[in-house]
Amino acid sequence: MPDQNSLINLQYQFSIVNDLKIEIKKLKEKISDNSQIIETDQLMQPVTEKFHSLSVSKRQQETILGDLEANQKKLKEKMFDGSISNEKEFSAIEDEIKQNELKISKCQDSVLAILDESDKYENALDQANKKLTKLKNDKQIQDQIDTELIKKYESELAKEQVLLEMEIKNNDQISINLFNKIASQNSYIAVSEVNNDRCGACKILIPKSKINQIKENNDFVICDSCPVILCMKGK
Numbered sequence: 001m002p003d004q005n006s007l008i009n010l011q012y013q014f015s016i017v018n019d020l021k022i023e024i025k026k027l028k029e030k031i032s033d034n035s036q037i038i039e040t041d042q043l044m045q046p047v048t049e050k051f052h053s054l055s056v057s058k059r060q061q062e063t064i065l066g067d068l069e070a071n072q073k074k075l076k077e078k079m080f081d082g083s084i085s086n087e088k089e090f091s092a093i094e095d096e097i098k099q100n101e102l103k104i105s106k107c108q109d110s111v112l113a114i115l116d117e118s119d120k121y122e123n124a125l126d127q128a129n130k131k132l133t134k135l136k137n138d139k140q141i142q143d144q145i146d147t148e149l150i151k152k153y154e155s156e157l158a159k160e161q162v163l164l165e166m167e168i169k170n171n172d173q174i175s176i177n178l179f180n181k182i183a184s185q186n187s188y189i190a191v192s193e194v195n196n197d198r199c200g201a202c203k204i205l206i207p208k209s210k211i212n213q214i215k216e217n218n219d220f221v222i223c224d225s226c227p228v229i230l231c232m233k234g235k
């Protein structure tokens with residue numbers, strides 16, 4: 001003869017313990033989830049790379065510009081150091097200076113354009129870094145709150161588990177075996193109390209004949225639509 005009261009109490013305590021375990025597991029998963037930070041970091045990668053490649057281009061152009069300017073200075077010095085002996089040579093250097101002037105001007109434009117673009121990427125990186133820092137700070141604060149909550153739940157769980165052990169002792173071994181078998185296959189629900197002739201778990205209307213079987217209490221009565229043991233208080 002099943003002890004329906006004890007089964008109802010067992011299910012009640014079993015659910016409390018399992019709910020706490022699920023909450024603790026969820027919180028631990030939440031703490032170990034860094035996907036948002038990783039995602040933001042990954043989104044920044046191409047911007048960072050572009051910014052660095054612009055810095056390299058800028059340095060290269062500046063080197064070229066430096067060489068051109070040094071060369072230009074030499075050419076101008078040569079024009080007036082008395083080493084030129086004829087008009088032809090003089091006009092050749094004059095031409096070279098003009099050509100060089102054009103190259104310098106082009107190179108300066110190119111450095112300015114790179115600086116312009118570089119500024120845009122630097123601003124974007126600044127914004128993204130601020131966002132990333134905020135995400136990390138917020139997560140740290142939330143993790144502290146969640147860690148405290150886990151501690152609280154774990155201490156509650158220890159107490160509730162003692163109560164569960166007591167409820168297990170109040171049931172016979174056959175009941176416990178059946179309970180465990182159904183609970184493991186049915187999301188931790190093995191017993192439901194009958195309410196207004198309906199299964200407390202799936203809410204289906206229980207036929208009169210089955211209600212009578214529950215009341216007679218000769219054996220376990222299983223719901224027709226879900227696999228739970230149907231119980232009534234006082235049985």
Ligand SMILES: [Zn+2]
Nearest residue numbers: 199202223226
């Ligand atoms: Zn049911």
